[in-house]
Amino acid sequence: MRSILRPAVTTVGLFTLLLGLAAPLAMTGLANALFPAQAGGSLIAREGRVIGSALVGQGFSEARYFHPRPSAAGYDASAGAASQLGPSSARLLEAVRARVAGAGPAPVPADAATASGSGLDPHISPENARRQVARVAAARGMEEARLREILARHVEGPQLGLLGEPRVNVLALNLALDAGE
Amino acid sequence: MTLLGWAQIALTLALAALAAVPLGHYAAAIAEGRVRWLRPLEALLYRAGGIDPTAGQGWRGYVLAMLAVNLAGFLLLYALLRLQGALPLNPRGLPGLSPWLAFNTAVSFVTNTNWQAYSGEAAMSYLTQMAGLTVQNFLSAATGIALALAFCRALAAGGVARLGNFWADLTRVTLYLLLPLALLLGLALVACGVPQTLADYAEARTLEGGTQLIALGPAAFQVAIKQLGTNGGGFFGVNSAHPLENPNALSNLLQCWAILVIPFALCVTFGRLVGDARQGRALLAVMLGFVLAGTAAIYAAEAAGNPLHLAAGLDPAPGNMEGKEVRFGTALSALWAAATTGASSGSVNAMHDSFTPLGGMVPLFLIQLGEVLPGGVGSGLYGMLVFALLAVFIAGLMVGRTPEYLGKKVQAREIKLAMLAVLVLPAAILGLTAVSLVLPSATASLANAGPHGLSEMLYAYSSAAGNNGSAFGGLTADTPWFNTTLGLAMLLGRYAYLVPVMAIAGSLAAKPRAPEGAGTLPTHGPLFAGLLAGVILILGGLQFLPSLALGPLAEHFSLLAGKTF
Numbered sequence: 001m002r003s004i005l006r007p008a009v010t011t012v013g014l015f016t017l018l019l020g021l022a023a024p025l026a027m028t029g030l031a032n033a034l035f036p037a038q039a040g041g042s043l044i045a046r047e048g049r050v051i052g053s054a055l056v057g058q059g060f061s062e063a064r065y066f067h068p069r070p071s072a073a074g075y076d077a078s079a080g081a082a083s084q085l086g087p088s089s090a091r092l093l094e095a096v097r098a099r100v101a102g103a104g105p106a107p108v109p110a111d112a113a114t115a116s117g118s119g120l121d122p123h124i125s126p127e128n129a130r131r132q133v134a135r136v137a138a139a140r141g142m143e144e145a146r147l148r149e150i151l152a153r154h155v156e157g158p159q160l161g162l163l164g165e166p167r168v169n170v171l172a173l174n175l176a177l178d179a180g181e
Numbered sequence: 182m183t184l185l186g187w188a189q190i191a192l193t194l195a196l197a198a199l200a201a202v203p204l205g206h207y208a209a210a211i212a213e214g215r216v217r218w219l220r221p222l223e224a225l226l227y228r229a230g231g232i233d234p235t236a237g238q239g240w241r242g243y244v245l246a247m248l249a250v251n252l253a254g255f256l257l258l259y260a261l262l263r264l265q266g267a268l269p270l271n272p273r274g275l276p277g278l279s280p281w282l283a284f285n286t287a288v289s290f291v292t293n294t295n296w297q298a299y300s301g302e303a304a305m306s307y308l309t310q311m312a313g314l315t316v317q318n319f320l321s322a323a324t325g326i327a328l329a330l331a332f333c334r335a336l337a338a339g340g341v342a343r344l345g346n347f348w349a350d351l352t353r354v355t356l357y358l359l360l361p362l363a364l365l366l367g368l369a370l371v372a373c374g375v376p377q378t379l380a381d382y383a384e385a386r387t388l389e390g391g392t393q394l395i396a397l398g399p400a401a402f403q404v405a406i407k408q409l410g411t412n413g414g415g416f417f418g419v420n421s422a423h424p425l426e427n428p429n430a431l432s433n434l435l436q437c438w439a440i441l442v443i444p445f446a447l448c449v450t451f452g453r454l455v456g457d458a459r460q461g462r463a464l465l466a467v468m469l470g471f472v473l474a475g476t477a478a479i480y481a482a483e484a485a486g487n488p489l490h491l492a493a494g495l496d497p498a499p500g501n502m503e504g505k506e507v508r509f510g511t512a513l514s515a516l517w518a519a520a521t522t523g524a525s526s527g528s529v530n531a532m533h534d535s536f537t538p539l540g541g542m543v544p545l546f547l548i549q550l551g552e553v554l555p556g557g558v559g560s561g562l563y564g565m566l567v568f569a570l571l572a573v574f575i576a577g578l579m580v581g582r583t584p585e586y587l588g589k590k591v592q593a594r595e596i597k598l599a600m601l602a603v604l605v606l607p608a609a610i611l612g613l614t615a616v617s618l619v620l621p622s623a624t625a626s627l628a629n630a631g632p633h634g635l636s637e638m639l640y641a642y643s644s645a646a647g648n649n650g651s652a653f654g655g656l657t658a659d660t661p662w663f664n665t666t667l668g669l670a671m672l673l674g675r676y677a678y679l680v681p682v683m684a685i686a687g688s689l690a691a692k693p694r695a696p697e698g699a700g701t702l703p704t705h706g707p708l709f710a711g712l713l714a715g716v717i718l719i720l721g722g723l724q725f726l727p728s729l730a731l732g733p734l735a736e737h738f739s740l741l742a743g744k745t746f
Binding site: 003004005006007008009010011012013014015016019020021023024027028030031032034035038039040041042043049050051052053054055056057058059060061062065069075076077078079080081082083084085086087088089090092093096097100106107108109110111113114115116117118119120121122123124125127158159160162163164165167171174175178 | 245252303360386394431534
């Protein structure tokens with residue numbers, strides 16, 4: 001037995017030092033040297049205060065802001081969560097109906113009436129954003145045409161022309177509005 | 182379904198299949214001991230353990246060494262999980278885990294399952310993520326690959342008793358294959374936006390004046406090995422749906438590629454080691470075919486959307502978006518679901534529990550087929566080779582000849598052992614699901630009622646026994662019953678499966694390799710690939726059809742009839 005136990009214990013012990021401490025710490029140092037913003041969570045600061053992460057969705061409910069998707073986590077970025085409701089769930093159908101009722105004329109963009117996988121989805125679909133223009137413009141006393149222009153600049157297409165779906169980062173858009181872009 | 186969606190699916194699969202060729206040759210060179218660029222580090226590890234890397238082991242010795250490493254890893258991880266509250270690198274001051282959850286989690290990571298009855302950002306300190314979970318992500322993956330290499334050697338050699346040296350295989354696969362790939366991928370993921378920091382969670386003041394606590398941590402390196410090693414355990418609770426774990430379509434491409442590339446590459450390695458590249462290509466073609474078919478089926482179901490929600494007024498164009506992220510949509514969510522369950526990864530970028538009934542049935546079925554399409558790193562290849570032995574056996578029965586595979590006669594002992602291995606999965610999955618369904622304390626954990634509740638339970642035991650790790654996440658799994666029985670299912674799915682498989686390897690190694698004759702069934706052409714696919718579907722899948730009829734199929738037809746639960 002000793003012929004197996006000693007190599008097993010040393011292998012696990014030394015690999016824990018190498019793979020569990022040395023490698024991740026080296027990676028942390030390298031990442032912070034090469035990509036400091038990303039390694040730190042892509043945090044956005046205004047006047048010396050962190051106001052969010054460029055990659056993480058944030059909750060908005062005031063009329064003057066664009067609203068994100070429904071979230072099972074309430075946009076708590078320390079506890080991401082999905083609804084985990086199945087397709088035949090009566091509760092889910094009820095929730096979808098209530099969101100559709102509050103979202104203007106049908107058909108409603110699917111992302112506006114369904115909760116995301118993470119509960120922290122930073123994006124909405126361009127169509128979802130367009131349907132919010134009238135409300136946001138009225139609340140801000142802005143011309144709708146001008147708001148549409150700003151929105152158009154915030155519609156992201158597929159990465160490298162191929163990857164991913166068209167989308168609008170809600171926090172980035174709302175920040176641009178507050179900055180009086 | 183859209184053209185752009187299909188283009189992304191095709192690109193990901195093509196990149197994985199193309200990279201598999203050079204990577205497979207490299208892994209073969211590692212298996213033959215020809216890659217030695219970290220020789221001093223390797224020598225240090227051997228010296229410390231008193232290991233002679235040139236000493237060959239028979240199948241029993243090889244398996245015993247493997248079990249010893251896994252046991253030592255389990256004990257260390259269990260201790261870390263229990264004691265993390267008293268250990269450093271714990272900025273949130275998280276306490277140790279309960280014994281039930283610590284047992285379940287330690288078993289889960291040692292068996293390459295990565296079933297998670299906890300949420301990373303709420304339960305695990307940075308030290309536990311790094312020194313506990315990340316280490317087992319490496320070692321469980323290297324364990325699987327080492328076993329697969331030993332199985333290949335058994336088929337390649339004639340009349341030998343030894344399969345190689347487990348300590349050397351484990352060390353070399355870790356140092357030369359997994360570690361460099363994980364460092365490169367980890368850095369690429371940081372560039373995409375995945376955090377890698379030891380700083381505490383960030384407290385943000387939101388635009389509307391509220392506060393948002395943003396969980397951070399040393400995620401990128403762990404995410405890299407979680408995908409490369411088909412482990413699948415998320416750094417954050419919602420796994421690769423989390424915008425910091427998988428920020429955009431490029432990081433999604435890299436991670437989905439990483440899930441598939443090593444299982445695909447090991448087919449090439451197999452072809453190389455047995456001296457006939459066509460043999461590996463045949464296995465790879467079957468794996469690729471199933472992943473593609475699974476993706477198409479899930480994509481079609483999810484893109485069609487939920488009929489009840491469409492009737493309620495949703496725009497049908499985006500498909501079923503409940504539990505999915507806007508940046509991925511239905512195409513990338515479908516591809517990921519097929520890749521993560523075909524390979525036994527278990528990481529997710531969308532919530533399978535909220536897929537349409539048929540869209541959720543396909544991932545479940547891919548797990549139940551035995552995790553060989555392409556399966557976990559290593560475990561997928563040796564599982565596939567077991568099905569290949571069964572395929573030549575069945576073909577032999579049909580034409581009345583002694584079956585042989587790669588010139589090795591396949592006889593009663595091998596087939597008995599193969600059937601023993603293949604029966605472990607249905608026995609564990611169906612047995613434990615049946616028991617749980619009649620226990621009120623277990624059904625109290627279900628989040629959904631009706632047939633979907635049964636699917637939730639069935640998925641949990643399939644995922645555990647298949648060493649997959651994904652979930653219909655509505656199930657509240659952090660209870661003593663589920664922590665214990667799912668832990669048991671993981672142990673059975675890993676060890677009760679691989680011991681008979683390695684016994685087959687030992688038995689095959691001892692046989693001479695006869696030259697091909699006129700009556701030999703070629704095991705590389707489309708005919709054999711079709712036969713193999715049929716055997717996987719019938720032997721691997723048939724016994725699960727009744728349970729699928731009671732769960733997802735029943736739900737599908739209730740949904741069409743407008744019934745909710």
